[in-house]
Amino acid sequence: MMKCSSFHIASLVVWMTSLAGSGLALAGRGVTAEATDVYCDPNGQNCSSIICIAEADNFRNGLLNAPGTIFTPGHRFTNRSVYDTDFVDPDVTGHWFDNDTWNFDQAGNGVAYVCLHGTCNDTTNQFCWSSADCNSPGPGQSLPGACIGSGPPFDWWGWCAYYADRYMITTADAYGNHYGGWIDYSNGYVKWGETPNSGGWAGAGTNGGVNFGLLSNSCGTRPGFVQQQVLPLFAGMTVLGIVMPVTPQGADDVDAPVRGTALSNAYRTNPNGSIGHAWADSIVGIPYNDGGSCPYLNGNYAYGGGRGITGCGAQLAHTLDEFQSYALWDRDTESWNQAVDDGNDATGANWWAAAWTCNYDCNTYPFTL
Amino acid sequence: MKQLIALLMLNVSWASALAAPSKASGAPDAIGGFSVGVEMAEAPLGANVVRTSDMGLDKWIGDEGVFATNPVTGSERFVPNANAPSLRKGPLTADAEEHNRLAVEYFTARGLPSDQIGFVQVLTHMASDGMMGESMQKKKASFEGYTTVVNRAIEGIGVPDSFAAIRFNRDGMPTMIWKYWPAIPRNVVDQAVALRSAAADRGQSTGLTARLPAELRSAASEVTIRHSDFDYDTSGAGFEAFASMDVHQERAGAVSRARTRHFDINGRELSLPNQRAAQSAATLDSVKSSYR
Numbered sequence: 001m002m003k004c005s006s007f008h009i010a011s012l013v014v015w016m017t018s019l020a021g022s023g024l025a026l027a028g029r030g031v032t033a034e035a036t037d038v039y040c041d042p043n044g045q046n047c048s049s050i051i052c053i054a055e056a057d058n059f060r061n062g063l064l065n066a067p068g069t070i071f072t073p074g075h076r077f078t079n080r081s082v083y084d085t086d087f088v089d090p091d092v093t094g095h096w097f098d099n100d101t102w103n104f105d106q107a108g109n110g111v112a113y114v115c116l117h118g119t120c121n122d123t124t125n126q127f128c129w130s131s132a133d134c135n136s137p138g139p140g141q142s143l144p145g146a147c148i149g150s151g152p153p154f155d156w157w158g159w160c161a162y163y164a165d166r167y168m169i170t171t172a173d174a175y176g177n178h179y180g181g182w183i184d185y186s187n188g189y190v191k192w193g194e195t196p197n198s199g200g201w202a203g204a205g206t207n208g209g210v211n212f213g214l215l216s217n218s219c220g221t222r223p224g225f226v227q228q229q230v231l232p233l234f235a236g237m238t239v240l241g242i243v244m245p246v247t248p249q250g251a252d253d254v255d256a257p258v259r260g261t262a263l264s265n266a267y268r269t270n271p272n273g274s275i276g277h278a279w280a281d282s283i284v285g286i287p288y289n290d291g292g293s294c295p296y297l298n299g300n301y302a303y304g305g306g307r308g309i310t311g312c313g314a315q316l317a318h319t320l321d322e323f324q325s326y327a328l329w330d331r332d333t334e335s336w337n338q339a340v341d342d343g344n345d346a347t348g349a350n351w352w353a354a355a356w357t358c359n360y361d362c363n364t365y366p367f368t369l
Numbered sequence: 370m371k372q373l374i375a376l377l378m379l380n381v382s383w384a385s386a387l388a389a390p391s392k393a394s395g396a397p398d399a400i401g402g403f404s405v406g407v408e409m410a411e412a413p414l415g416a417n418v419v420r421t422s423d424m425g426l427d428k429w430i431g432d433e434g435v436f437a438t439n440p441v442t443g444s445e446r447f448v449p450n451a452n453a454p455s456l457r458k459g460p461l462t463a464d465a466e467e468h469n470r471l472a473v474e475y476f477t478a479r480g481l482p483s484d485q486i487g488f489v490q491v492l493t494h495m496a497s498d499g500m501m502g503e504s505m506q507k508k509k510a511s512f513e514g515y516t517t518v519v520n521r522a523i524e525g526i527g528v529p530d531s532f533a534a535i536r537f538n539r540d541g542m543p544t545m546i547w548k549y550w551p552a553i554p555r556n557v558v559d560q561a562v563a564l565r566s567a568a569a570d571r572g573q574s575t576g577l578t579a580r581l582p583a584e585l586r587s588a589a590s591e592v593t594i595r596h597s598d599f600d601y602d603t604s605g606a607g608f609e610a611f612a613s614m615d616v617h618q619e620r621a622g623a624v625s626r627a628r629t630r631h632f633d634i635n636g637r638e639l640s641l642p643n644q645r646a647a648q649s650a651a652t653l654d655s656v657k658s659s660y661r
Contacts, residue, residue, distance in 0.1 A: 050626045054644050057652055065603050066424040075655040083657075102658035117626060131506075146506060176657070218626055224506045231501070252620055255628035257643045261600050266448060268424045268600070270435035274451035280494065281516070284547055285599065287529035288490060288520050290629050292589065292617050299589050299617070301520075304490055310619070310627045320501075327498055333451045353498035354505060355513070361465050362493045363512045 028110025028209050029340045030074030033060040034082045034103075035115040042172045042180070052115035053078050054257035055216060059113045062264020070271070070340060074109035082116070083176035084183045087168065089191040089235075091205035097178045098189075101207050105192050110211040110340045112192075113260065116183075117169040118217030122225070123248035126160035130369050131224070134160035146224025147369040151247045151295030151312040152303040155365040159248040161222050166229045168217050185215075186228065191235035198236025198345035212275050212339045214241040216259060218252050221316065223367035227352060234320040236345040238330040241279030243309065244316045244356065246367055247295050251311025254291040259308050262286060271336040276317035278336075280357040283307045283315045294360040304360030312365075316356040322348030331355050399552035400523050402531075403480035405445050407436045410479075412447040413455040413542045425602065436546075442608075444599035447546040458538040460514035465491040468537065472517030475543075476533045481550070487522030491515050494536070514538065516545065523553060526561045528594045529615070530641075549599040553610055557594060561612035564634050565592040568614065580636025581616065590616040595631055598643050606642040613639060 035056035040047040063071040077086065086103035090096065104112055121140050128134055134145025141162035149155040165186035172181040183190060191204035192213050200206050213233070220242040221229045233240060241263075245251035262285030266278035286308040292298055294305030294312035305311055319330035330346065331353040338344050407429045415433025422428070426437040434449035449456050462468050469489045477483050494513040497505050514536050521531035533548040567573040568590075578586050596610035613631040620627045631639040 051628065051644055058643055061652070062600065062603060068424055076652065077657075078654055081654050081657065099658070120620070218620070224504075226506075227499075227504050250620065252627060255626055257641075258598050261598055261603075261643055265446065265600050268426060269428075269437045269446045270448035270450065272435075272450040273448040274456075277451070278448075281545060283492065284516060284518060284532070284534045284545075285549075287629075288518070288532075289527070289529045289591065289593070289615055289617070291627060292619070297589075297617075297619065299591050301488060301490060304492070307492075310617075314495075324498065331496070331498070332456070335451045350501050351498065352501065353496070355494065355496040357516065358493040358495065359490075360493070361491050361515075362495060363463065363515075364465065366510075368506050 027340050028108055028211055028342055029072045030109030031060050031063050031071045032074035032109045032112040034077045036079050036082045036170045038079050039171045040173045044173045051255040051257055055260040056113045056115045058257055059260030059264050066268045080174045082170040083174050084179040084181050087183050087190050089204045092203050093189050105208040105210050107209040109209045112210045113214040115216040118219050119167050120219035122161050122164040122222055124160045128158050128160050137162040148248050149369050152365045158369050161248050163225050185233050188232045192233055193237030194235040195342045195345055197342045201235035204235040210237045212239050213237050216243055230318055231320055238346050239276045240318045242316050245313040247312040250297050251313050254310050256286050256290045256308035258286045267336045275334055275339050276331045279317045280315050280355050283357050307359045309359055312360050314356040314358040318354045320349055320352045321346040322350055324351045327351040327353040398555040402550045402552045405479045405548055412436045441602035442599055443551055444549040455538055455542050455544050461537040465515055468515040469517045472535045485521050487520040487527050490518045523558055526594055530596045557610045561594045564612045568592055585616045588616050590614055604642050
């Protein structure tokens, strides 16, 4: 089953007829993983490490090793083989060296997981009562500002955060870098999922593959700026899974290799389950003390926290599609079995939908003031 | 569809499907786990339930969802189909305490040892949507429901890798169940008790701290019992458990990442199987395209 309108069905018939002659594949069964553990300077010196490869591998292997799986191996790149150009669309930038086409967003690889560093340069120490108080962005930040609630139990005040493009960061000594290892995914140069079925989005061509993209990095997006920061990633991809720390005072994604296992376990359990909800709910399977507590980053979890995020935060599934009904279908109804079908690609950028699971009571204590 | 037809051909009746799996077991001196079991779960599987073995799991597959038990690890999980009616019912309650109370009641009625309840955590599922140009900040998010996670403790020592989680819908039906609560070897519990005593003893505590890496000596820490995750069968490793001084290494600077590290009583760093790089053909890097 797929999301359908009469227009869709008619389009599909025409498209399938054309495919019969072109030899293009309908399925995106490949699973790609890119992750960096060892970070060094451009000269290969001053190295430090995190645990990202295990997280991405636990997801990829979980899908691939399940007996009878529908998934097949896509790319796997780690450490210095993760180039910043792997994620950037050459059709958008016009740069010969950008190459998502044959790396992270290759046609036929419908599911792709990336785990890298990020940057939390969007936060401040500015105290606030409401977002109207947030008018003084720091270096690298710009308006608008948002007053992010301080989290339970004192949520009537908060700290200002400001808009800043979001980044994935690979090691600076990766062999094929052209951006110093820093990948800006909010500037429109990183586009995932464009296929003949989705049509060409924002000049990205029709040579992509990602239908379900997973991104685990520091400060992947922030409440108040989510749509500005992540919608530029979409070019036919139906669901993006991303980690969203909330409270500005130190909340962040943490090393959580179980995150990958928890997500793949959802497929193993029920391939007809929702991929968006699988991502949001994979937070459940991560140990409570993978990350400090909400909101004080210590060992008192009375108000929540942890579960792959230090401080208060959430795992967010985000979609963008042509119509509201499509965006909601992508968010709630698209299953693992459907995620490999490029026939379900998003076909337009008119409506977004999001679902998230917080590691605390974010209904009683909303994100922004 | 092919898979469904194959399952139907097995012609396993609901009655025989209810002749359920064996309870999780451990060594005689182990601290026991527990099993919910499909017959007690009250999971809304829908009609036409069949029992089968699929993807290495024992499954009860209905028209509206799947309840699965891992025969190796003993983990259990209910995942509704994405289009299941039970998911469209709305939340049971907006009172987190009430949801937590019902969750604890649910699990203890199904065998969760009440003396192993550490603390209860509420997670929150929310949703929103809007036109391009509208931001999530400007829209009131829809509250979709609480998930209660019962966290485990043995003799007051946290067991972060064990959990029992559930979300109820408006009708009081579970729309997700996920439980992993394995038996823990007695000697591991004893080691954890000894580690806790050492950490509480002023003299020994100084020695423990001194054996940690210098950058972690003032970091927040807790004594825990760690064990393999719910899917350790896929790693090829057996079940592992150990007493740990879990130390929270916080982010250092804007470009950094926090983590929880594990140490034994001698300051030796330990790792869980899922933290180690898997060794298999599947984990060899691909060759970069010559297109570049």
